Amino acid sequence: MTEPLRLGIAGLGTVGAGVVKIVQRQSQLISARTGRRVEITAVSARTRDKDRGVNLSKYAWEEDPVALARRPDIDVYVELMGGDAGPAKASTEAAIAAGKDVVTANKAMLALHGQELAEAAEAKGVALRYEAAVAGGIPVIKALTEGLAGNGISRVMGVMNGTCNYILTRMGDAGLTYEEAFAEADGLGYLEADPNLDVGGIDAAHKLAILAAIAFGTKVDFDAIQLEGIGSITIEDIRRADDMGYRIKLLGVAQSTGRGLETRMSPCLVPSASPLGQLTGGTNMVVLEGDSVGQIVLRGAGAGEGPTASAVLSDICDIARGLRLPTFGQPATTLASPTRANAGAPSAYYLRMELTDKPGALAKVATILGDNGVSIDRMRQYDHPGDNAPVLIVTHKTARADLDAALGQLPRTGVVTGAPVALRIEEV
Ligand code: HSE
Numbered sequence: 001m002t003e004p005l006r007l008g009i010a011g012l013g014t015v016g017a018g019v020v021k022i023v024q025r026q027s028q029l030i031s032a033r034t035g036r037r038v039e040i041t042a043v044s045a046r047t048r049d050k051d052r053g054v055n056l057s058k059y060a061w062e063e064d065p066v067a068l069a070r071r072p073d074i075d076v077y078v079e080l081m082g083g084d085a086g087p088a089k090a091s092t093e094a095a096i097a098a099g100k101d102v103v104t105a106n107k108a109m110l111a112l113h114g115q116e117l118a119e120a121a122e123a124k125g126v127a128l129r130y131e132a133a134v135a136g137g138i139p140v141i142k143a144l145t146e147g148l149a150g151n152g153i154s155r156v157m158g159v160m161n162g163t164c165n166y167i168l169t170r171m172g173d174a175g176l177t178y179e180e181a182f183a184e185a186d187g188l189g190y191l192e193a194d195p196n197l198d199v200g201g202i203d204a205a206h207k208l209a210i211l212a213a214i215a216f217g218t219k220v221d222f223d224a225i226q227l228e229g230i231g232s233i234t235i236e237d238i239r240r241a242d243d244m245g246y247r248i249k250l251l252g253v254a255q256s257t258g259r260g261l262e263t264r265m266s267p268c269l270v271p272s273a274s275p276l277g278q279l280t281g282g283t284n285m286v287v288l289e290g291d292s293v294g295q296i297v298l299r300g301a302g303a304g305e306g307p308t309a310s311a312v313l314s315d316i317c318d319i320a321r322g323l324r325l326p327t328f329g330q331p332a333t334t335l336a337s338p339t340r341a342n343a344g345a346p347s348a349y350y351l352r353m354e355l356t357d358k359p360g361a362l363a364k365v366a367t368i369l370g371d372n373g374v375s376i377d378r379m380r381q382y383d384h385p386g387d388n389a390p391v392l393i394v395t396h397k398t399a400r401a402d403l404d405a406a407l408g409q410l411p412r413t414g415v416v417t418g419a420p421v422a423l424r425i426e427e428v
Contacts, residue, residue, distance in 0.1 A: 004037035005320045006073060008100075010065040010091060011080030012045035015105055015132065017052040018309030019078065023316075024054070030313070034320035044068040069095035076101045076319055078312065084108035089117075096120045096128070101324070103315040105132035105308060111206035114213065114220040115335070118327035127324040129315035134207040135160050135284040137307025138300040139314060143288060144214045145329035151290025153215040155255040157428065161204040162282030162302040163190040164230050164250040169280045172238045172247070178231065190282065190303075200229035201250060205265040208252035211286070212263050214329045216256055218338035221263070226344070228266040237421055240352055240392050241269050244378065247277040251426055260339035269350050269425040275299070276428050287428065346397045347427070348377065353410070353420035357389040361415035365391075368413060372406035374398045388417050394425065 007023070009016055023030070023040055031037045042060035044067075062068035069077045069091040077095035079102060081088045088109050095102050102121065104110070109117070110130050121128035131141045135158065144153070159165050163185050170181040182199065185191055190198075197203040205225045213220040230250050241248050246269035254263045270276040275297045279285045284302030289295045301307035318325075328335060355361045362381075369376060375396040382390045395403070403422060410416045 002036050004039045005034075005316070006039055006041040006075045007078050007316065008042045008044070008062075008068045008071055008074035008076070009040060009078040009080065010044045010068050011082065012043060012052055012056075013080065014305045015308045015312065016043075016045065016080040017054050018305035019080065019312050020054045020056070022309050022313050026313075030317060030320070034317050036320040038316060038320055041074050042068055042071055065091035066094045069100065070098045074100060076103060076316060078316070079104040079106060080312070082106055082108070084112045089113060092117060092128075093120065096124050096126055099124055099126060101127040101129075101319045103129045103312055103319070105130065105312060107133040107203065107206040107210060111209040111220060111222040114210065114327065115332060118332035122326055122332050125324075127319055128327045129318065130210070131314045132308045132311035134210055135286055135298070136300070136302040136304065137310050138284055138286060138298045138302065139311065140211065140286045140288075140298055141214065142314065143296070143298060144211065145325055148288060148290050148293060149329070151292050153256075153288065153290050155253065155289040156208075156211045156215045156286070157276070157426070158204075158208065158211070158252045158284065158286040159249050159276060159279055160207040160252055160284050160286065160302060161198055161201070161250055162284055163192075163198040164201070164204070165279060165284075166190060166282045167199070168230060168233065168238065168248055168250070171233070171235050172242065173280070175235060177235060178233060196229070199231055201227050201265045204250060204252055208254055208263060208265055212254035212261065212338075213335065215254060215288075216261055216338065217328075217330055217335055218261060219335045220328070221338045221340070224261070224263050224338065224340045226264040226266065230267055233267050236390075237352060237423070240390070241350060241423075242272065243380070244350065244392060244394060245272050246270060246350065246425065247272050248423065249276055249279070251276070253426060255345065257341050257345050259343065260341035262341040262344050264344065267423055269423055270428050274428045344400050346399050348397050348425040349395045349403055350423045350425055351393040351395065351420055353391055354388040354417040355391050356415045356417065357384070357387055358415070361413075362391070364413040364415055365410065368409045369393075369395070369406050372409070373402045374406050
């Protein structure tokens, strides 16, 4: 058997400890499958004296992850600290410069600095792998770069933040307010240290930016993503959407349009009966559409010790087998600069508004929508105790600009109370 593959692991939180456990527990299976023993040589973390539920006594300890990354007795630097810059990026760069392969779970670093890191890794002839960075245990990077390598990809969609899906599910199922569901998620330890990464959609957008780069052969472009979190979603919208046959999801969509690449991460309605509509709790789902394969749906745990460590091991096993694919599925220097679509593809929309319940109110709203080219598909008015009637409208496909123009003119009708809610209905 060839020489063992020696790992240096930086970051011994949930994921790092999980990786150590798998390497220890599955050592025979891994060497049988890769033809090589995989060993841990050295580790690094912020605190040394902490019970992590794993025996680390046989591994060398490094205080400084950069020093770990440069150690001559490691072949692969496994970066599991997180953070888009700082020690994670410095140590990754040091590892690449020292000719080490790198495995990371760091979506923020890849989404913001992926191009320069990929170019550096490929110039050095080393791997930079990150299966764990997107949708935890779901092997979506492999699916796109390998399984679907022969397909032109037209659209990638995903629910890729389990915390948001958990909050939205609990609001719908248990009738919790956003604040109550958020507090519950917090109590379960689901939220990132900065919760806005979750509920602001940023964590999921990092993942979408990475998938878009692979799917469309473009440089990773996080700043292009139209980003909106779930903080303004109310139980009322969840219930009303349900009445109309939809569920609200924080949905990432990357699609190639005639006008360029459209990338969005925002709350959207999807049909309740669709796989995305049926996704509940903290689970993730990624939907990929290729010109030959059609649509495929991947579902699984997007976070947690076992699933995320499982994805890290997938990359380690590839490296042990000698598989070194370009970071984004094609050489980084050949990735195109993306043309950003300046207007999203037309779509149906869900509109909720409160109207003064008096003769002609609805007609005024319908006139403004019609004048702006927005056609009504379905409409429902609900019983109401006071003077204001909750009204729901589902439009036919319309350009967002036309809808925004109509929404902007609604106040002058004098019958609309408060700000209407407008959510995109994604065709899935
Ligand atoms: N905080 C993420 C989630 C997991 O809730 O899905 C790590 O990306």
